C-alpha cells in the first residue's frame with residue numbers, strides 16, 4: 001500500500017488517477033488593489049482547482065518541475081503569483097497560500113485549446129525539444145498565444161508595486177516581457193526558461209519567430225538552464241533581428257541592452273535531506289521495499305508521461321535485459337512512476353497507449369506468479385511518498401531524449417547519503433552538473449543496457465564516491481542559490497524606465 005494525501009493507504013497498483021490534494025485559504029483580507037514588490041508570472045499557479053459535481057472547489061498540487069522549484073523559492077517570501085488555476089472558464093478569486101498571494105488568470109475553453117494545448121504544447125514544446133514529435137503550426141494558435149500573453153501582462157501590471165521585480169517563467173509566456181514593459185516601464189522584468197532553447201535551424205521553422213525574440217527582449221535579464229541554450233537564443237537574435245550581439249548581451253536599436261545567460265535550476269536540498277532523514281519516511285521506504293517483495297535491486301523511474309522523457313527507450317532496455325536473462329525478475333523490480341500529463345493531446349495519448357502496452361507485455365512475459373517485474377504507477381503522490389520511493393530505490397533511471405534540467409535526478413541525489421546510483425541521459429541539463437552519474441545515450445539501447453547493469457553491479461565504494469561528489473554539487477547549488485543567482489543578475493541588469501536616457 002502507498003500512503004495518499006489524506007493519510008489513507010491504497011494498493012500500490014490502484015487504478016485511481018489521483019492528484020495530491022492541498023489546503024488553501026481564501027483570504028478576504030487581501031484587497032484586490034493590493035500590490036507586491038515581487039511578482040511571479042507562470043502559466044500555472046502552484047495549485048490546480050478541481051470543481052466537483054456539487055460546484056465545490058478542491059485544490060491539487062500542480063504538476064512539473066517549475067512548481068516544485070518555485071514553491072520552495074517562494075516559501076517564506078512575500079509576493080504575488082499570477083497564473084492559471086487549471087480549469088477553463090471563470091477564474092477563482094484571489095487567495096493566499098502560505099505567504100503567497102495567488103491571482104488566478106482566466107482561460108476560456110478556446111484559450112485552453114489554442115494557447116495552452118495548441119501553441120504552447122503542440123508547437124513550442126516540440127520545437128524546443130529537438131522536434132522529437134513534429135511541431136504543428138496554426139495561425140489561430142498564435143493569435144490565442146498573443147491574446148493570453150496580453151491578459152497575463154495586464155494582470156501582472158495591476159498587481160506589481162512601483163519598481164517591483166517581476167519574474168516571468170517558461171515558454172508559455174514569451175511575449176509577456178515586452179507586453180508588460182509597454183504597460184509598466186518602471187518594473188524590472190526577468191524571464192527564466194525551464195526547458196531547452198532550440199538551435200536556430202529549428203527555431204527558424206516557427207512562423208512568427210521574430211515576435212518571440214522581440215517579446216523576450218522586453219526583459220532586463222533572460223535566464224536559461226545551460227550555456228548552449230543561452231547561446232542558441234543569442235544566435236537566433238543575431239540571425240533574425242536587427243540587433244548587435246556582443247558576448248552574452250543583446251544591444252537593441254533603442255539603446256537598451258539585455259543579457260542572456262545560464263542559471264541552472266536546482267532542488268530544495270536541505271528540505272529533501274530533512275525529509276529523507278525523517279524516521280517515518282525511512283520506515284516508509286523500508287515498507288515499500290518489503291511490499292515490492294524485498295528484491296535485491298529496485299530500479300526507479302519518475303517522470304511526467306511525456307515523449308521527451310525517453311520512457312519507451314528505458315522500457316525497451318529493461319525488457320531486453322529480462323529477455324536475455326541478464327536480469328532476473330525474482331531479484332530485480334522496476335518501479336515506473338508516470339505522472340499523467342496533457343492527456344488531451346494526441347502525442348501524449350499515443351505515448352500512454354504505447355507505454356501501457358509495453359508494461360503489460362513485460363509483466364505478461366516476465367513477472368513471477370504473485371509479483372510484478374514492472375510496477376507502473378500512473379498518478380501523483382505526496383512529497384513524503386516520493387522521497388520514500390527515492391530512498392528505497394537502488395538505481396534511478398533517467399533517460400530523456402531532451403530535458404531542460406530534470407529535477408528528479410537532483411532530488412534523488414539529495415535523498416541519498418552514500419548509496420544509490422543514477423543512470424542519466426546526456427541530453428538532460430542535469431548531466432552537465434551530475435557528471436559522476438552513469439551517463440548514457442538513450443538512443444543506443446545496447447549501451448543503455450550495459451550502463452544499467454554497470455550501475456547495478458558496481459561495488460558500494462564506487463557508488464559512494466560518485467554519490468558524494470554529486471551530493472556536494474547539489475548541496476552547493478540548491479534551489480535557493482539558483483533563485484538568488486537569478487535575482488542578483490536581474491538586479492544588476494541596466495534598467496531604463498521610459499523617459500530616462
Ligand code: ADP
Pocket residue numbers: 063064065066068302303304337338339379380381382383386405406407408409411
Ligand atoms: P518536468 O518539469 O518536465 O515534469 P522535472 O524532473 O524537472 O520534470 O520535475 C518533475 C517534478 O515533479 C519533480 O519535483 C518530481 O519529484 C515531481 N513529480 C514527478 N512525478 C510525480 C508524481 N507522480 N507525484 C508527485 N510528484 C511528482
Ligand code: G6P
Pocket residue numbers: 043044063064065066121170171194195341342
Ligand atoms: C514542465 C514545464 C512547465 C509545466 C510542467 C507541467 O515542467 O516546464 O512549464 O508547467 O512541465 O506541464 P503542464 O502542461 O501540465 O503545465
